[in-house]
Amino acid sequence: xxxxxxxxxxxxxxxxxxxxxxxxxxxxxxxxxxxxxxxxxxxxxxxxxxxxxxxxxxxxxxxxxxxxxxxxxxxxxxxxxxxxxxxxxxxxxxxxxxxxxxxxxxxxxxxxxxxxxxxxxxxxxxxxxxxxxxxxxxxxxxxxxxxxxxxxxxxxxxxxxxxxxxxxxxxxxxxxxxxxxxxxxxxxxxxxxxxxxxxxxxxxxxxxxxxxxxxxxxxxxxxxxxxxxxxxxxxxxxxxxxxxxxxxxxxxxxxxxxxxxxxxxxxxxxxxxxxxxxxxxxxxxxxxxxxxxxxxxxxxxxxxxxxxxxxxxxxxxxxxxxxxxxxxxxxxxxxxxxxxxxxxxxxxxxxxxxxxxxxxxxxxxxxxxxxxxxxxxxxxxxxxxx
Numbered sequence: 593x594x595x596x597x598x599x600x601x602x603x604x605x606x607x608x609x610x611x612x613x614x615x616x617x618x619x620x621x622x623x624x625x626x627x628x629x630x631x632x633x634x635x636x637x638x639x640x641x642x643x644x645x646x647x648x649x650x651x652x653x654x655x656x657x658x659x660x661x662x663x664x665x666x667x668x669x670x671x672x673x674x675x676x677x678x679x680x681x682x683x684x685x686x687x688x689x690x691x692x693x694x695x696x697x698x699x700x701x702x703x704x705x706x707x708x709x710x711x712x713x714x715x716x717x718x719x720x721x722x723x724x725x726x727x728x729x730x731x732x733x734x735x736x737x738x739x740x741x742x743x744x745x746x747x748x749x750x751x752x753x754x755x756x757x758x759x760x761x762x763x764x765x766x767x768x769x770x771x772x773x774x775x776x777x778x779x780x781x782x783x784x785x786x787x788x789x790x791x792x793x794x795x796x797x798x799x800x801x802x803x804x805x806x807x808x809x810x811x812x813x814x815x816x817x818x819x820x821x822x823x824x825x826x827x828x829x830x831x832x833x834x835x836x837x838x839x840x841x842x843x844x845x846x847x848x849x850x851x852x853x854x855x856x857x858x859x860x861x862x863x864x865x866x867x868x869x870x871x872x873x874x875x876x877x878x879x880x881x882x883x884x885x886x887x888x889x890x891x892x893x894x895x896x897x898x899x900x901x902x903x904x905x906x907x908x909x910x911x912x913x914x915x916x917x918x919x920x921x922x923x924x925x926x927x928x929x930x931x932x933x934x935x936x937x938x939x940x941x942x943x944x945x946x947x948x949x950x951x952x953x954x955x956x957x958x959x960x961x962x963x964x965x966x967x968x969x970x971x972x973x974x975x976x977x978x
Contacts (some may be wrong), residue, residue, distance in 0.1 A: 596787055603699065612668065612671075613669060615667075615668045615884035616667060616668075616689065617668065618664070618666075619634075619666050620662070621661060624655050625641075626638050627643045627654075628640040629646060629658055631666060632787055633680070635678060637678060639668075639680040640677045640678070640679060643682065644683075645679075646658070647722075648686075648719060648721065648722035665689055666681065666684075667680065667682075667684035669683040683722055684722075686911045687721060691757045692735075695755060703749040704720070704750060704752070705748070705749050706719070706720060706747070706748055707745070707746070707747045708744050708783055709744070711741050712726075714826035715729045715732070715740070716729075716732065716751075718764065725762035725763070725764050725766045726761075726763055727763075728763070728765075730767070731763075732766050733766060733767055734767055734770045734774065736909055744815055749769050750765055752764060762887060768956060781807060781809055781810050782840065782846050782885050785844050786840060787843060788841065791807055792836065792839075793808070793812070793836075793853075794806045794836055795832065795833050795834060795837060796811060796833065796834040798827045801815060802815040805839055807839075810845075810849075813853060813973040814827075814831075814839060814843070818842065818853065818854035819896030823881065823882065823889075823897065831855070837855060840853065840857070842854050845853050847864070855874050861895075862895035862896050863935050866896060866930065866932060867932060869893070869929070870937070871930075872929060874926070875924055876892060876927065877925075878892045878922070879920065879922055879923075880918065881897060882919065883895075883913050883914050883917055883918065883935060884913070886901065886902055887904070887913055888905070890923060892937070898936075899937070899939060900923075904939065904943065905941050923941040924940055928943070
């Protein structure tokens with residue numbers, strides 16, 4: 593009985609606790625209506641949060657913010673709102689309390705999720721429980737954002753770069769989050785790379801010597817020689833920026849930040865079937881694909897080229913192959929040699945040309961009735977024949 597009386601006295605004392613305007617206290621939601629929320633704050637009367645004081649967004653539906661039995665922090669506006677209730681504000685309590693939370697988040701290097709509110713000069717703004725935060729355009733992404741309005745309404749994870757409670761200033765960065773994410777992807781990619789494996793990537797840049805492909809955070813290079821089994825002079829003839837491609841990992845060096853790739857499928861190497869299709873001595877037809885000072889390269893089939901040395905172009909002496917041949921010419925060639933290991937074929941145009949048979953009929957004695965003595969005359973004199 594004694595304990596019960598003491599408990600009752602404690603409850604009575606609590607019910608008459610002293611509160612002042614400006615205090616931030618904890619309360620429990622008793623009911624939620626369209627225009628107000630009733631909160632038990634342990635005082636002799638309950639507190640009322642009007643719709644305007646519930647959130648930084650005055651149009652918000654109270655039921656979307658709190659529900660019955662929620663424990664929340666509230667700011668005391670007035671002890672008596674004129675109707676005997678304590679006027680409270682969750683909006684102000686959140687705004688004051690959030691600064692401490694933001695400081696903890698900043699110190700710990702954690703991220704927070706915000707929704708971009710509007711585009712302004714030099715960047716965009718976001719709302720953090722009633723606090724206006726700014727994201728500079730340079731901190732919106734790893735890549736330049738040309739039109740700031742394209743990110744309005746988007747939710748994004750950011751880190752706090754600068755926090756000043758006195759000046760009510762919060763500077764955020766999405767770029768720093770993307771940098772960390774990119775580093776994690778790179779580390780995971782390096783750890784999983786294997787020579788000879790097939791991967792999917794996106795062509796990001798073309799250079800004179802090849803194409804760069806993003807494998808998911810790291811760019812690899814496809815050299816011109818590895819873009820196709822055919823000879824490639826301009827990478828743009830094979831791929832374009834933005835293309836999704838399947839590539840083979842030829843080699844990689846993490847220390848040198850280098851990955852060598854190939855677009856060629858080893859299984860489709862046309863040289864694998866050269867021995868079955870061509871043989872030394874064959875005369876075949878091909879197309880001139882390249883003319884150089886020392887000869888001309890002739891394509892026998894897609895990806896298989898042979899060299900016609902300048903000395904094998906014609907019986908006549910030729911100084912410049914380009915005087916006789918041009919790219920696109922169709923020519924007949926004779927295969928002189930095949931080196932499968934080095935993927936080389938030696939060809940000849942002059943050997944492929946049918947040579948006219950020399951006419952010896954004038955020397956036939958049956959047709960002319962002449963003897964060897966008649967034909968060679970004095971040239972046989974003095975020659976002893978056994």
